[in-house]
Amino acid sequence: MGFQATFANTRIHPTRNYSEHEVNMFFAKDVTGVAGELVKISRSSPSDTDGYSIIPVGASFDRVTSLRYNVKDKVTKTVGGENKHSVFGFTLKATLDTDENGMPIRYNPRRQEELQCAVSGEAVPVLRKGEIMLYSSAYVGTPTAGYAMVPWSGGEGKVAFIDPTNTGVLGTLTQSSTYKENQVIGTCLSSSGSEFDGFALVSLNLP
Secondary structure (H helix, E strand, C coil): CCHHHCCCCCCEEEEEECCHHHEECCCEECCCECCCCEEEEEECCCCCCEEEEEEECCCCCCCCCCEEEEECCEEEECCCCCCCCCEEEEECCEEECECCCCCECCCCHHHHHHHCEEECCCECCEECEEEEEEEHHHEECCCCCCCEEEECCCCCCCEEEECCCCCCCEECCCCCCCEEHHHCCEEECCCCCCCCCCEEEEEEECC
């Protein structure tokens, strides 16, 4: 099975250039989702980072307690309006409970590797700085080298590419514009490729 063939990786291309020091592994996704989602922190408590969830490991039976262990600190996909300080980064793996056939993957590490995914409750790698390729399902707007990358106002964990010279679209905090300068999280480095339903090379650069 090729990387692009998997249903879990419909937003992010395997071509990447980053340091492992820029990948955070301390948070789990709050719900299932594909790789390449733009996320922000929804829950973080250094004194209570992991523990048992309320979800059974398998079937639930009377007088039997068998709960799943999970990472309690969570990230959630962006909803629009975030700035560069509240955006946490792009997920590099999907978070799943089942595969495309509805089969549970929590007991199948081989299938997890094939899908390049984390199981719900497990930490998911989140990229904070580096260069990646995004499929068209991950962005809004026309990819153009030099355009600013911002969290899309419509949310859904997507980004938008905008002309940084258009003050009606990108302006200071005091200007009337669709996006503000403090929302810029990176730069588009290419036009859209014709393969794989269009992809764009981007540079993510969070504080």
